Amino acid sequence: MRTEDLHSLTGAYALHALPDDERAAFERHLPDCGSCEQESLEFAAAAARLGLAATVSPGPVLKDRVLHRVTTVRQVPPGGGTVERARRVVPRGRGLARWALAACVAAAAGLGGTAVWQYERAQEAGDRATQAQQRAEELAGVLAAPDAASRTVRLADGASGTLVVSDRQDRAVFLASGMAEPPAGKVYQLWFDDHGTMRSAGLMDRGRGSQAVLMEGDVDDAAGVGITVEPAGGSEQPTSTPIALMSMPA
Structure with missing residues (x-):
């Protein structure tokens, strides 16, 4: 149709x-x-x-x-x-x-x-x-946001990810483009890197290679953001090696 x-x-x-x-x-x-x-x-x-x-x-x-x-x-x-x-x-x-x-x-x-x-x-x-x-x-x-700052990184298979942060709002958004679908029973999970301690920032929609995700929780003084592949439903702590690590945009 x-x-x-x-x-x-x-x-x-x-x-x-x-x-x-x-x-x-x-x-x-x-x-x-x-x-x-x-x-x-x-x-x-x-x-x-x-x-x-x-x-x-x-x-x-x-x-x-x-x-x-x-x-x-x-x-x-x-x-x-x-x-x-x-x-x-x-x-x-x-x-x-x-x-x-x-x-x-x-x-x-x-x-x-x-x-x-x-x-x-x-x-x-x-x-x-x-x-x-x-x-x-x-x-x-x-x-x-007037103070929004961004950082873009290259991911596997030609995909890319952009992290947008507003200090004034204390929130962050992750923009994915062309990401491959995770394996069956798995999902991409976002994390705030609190200077070595990973804090969950929500799950990505496994059916969409390109999407905008409002990350869960405040940015606080996080040093960066990571992405891991986790079991469906997410994990309390990362169980796999990050497929991407990004420092906060200046």
Whole structure:
């Protein structure tokens, strides 16, 4: 599919309305398109809120009362007595109505639970989107800081890395370009070098060779930055020889 076509699928994706081939194509596109990711999250949140607004969950008293009545209503035994006796036991119309009411209550309860679940997931997605937006703003703030200083180094296989530091903001950003994907089950981890003691500064996205990473934590008086290959999820301390070491830019 063309990229411009993929941009138009955010709403259908949020509503799980895409066929498998289009869904797979859109999910391949999503990690590289922040606007589509944000729009999909917003559509999902809106759909969940609409579903919740259209659903009325029955009160526990009504539900218990209906389910109790269902268990006490006798059914007409097959061939068991005359029509008149059967009607005295339970009129057919009333029995069907009770079963229909019970089914409606159960369905309403299920739909209410589904809407609540969707709403909670949408809230979580919204929280993640908000956090991502805050990090993006902080990252842009470091790059645009008047006192931002940078240092670029060559990495393996023609890749490069640029370290940008703002002393005033006490934050750092690492810009990667053309880095090879780490081995299966591994991830690149960034470290602040506190004069010989390595302090974790976060993980890089293993699926992106070129990316901008807002490093976690304050720069403080770190002397430099290192990159190691670590098990998925990262390590408390480096477990491999650094593939790059950079001193702080002047």
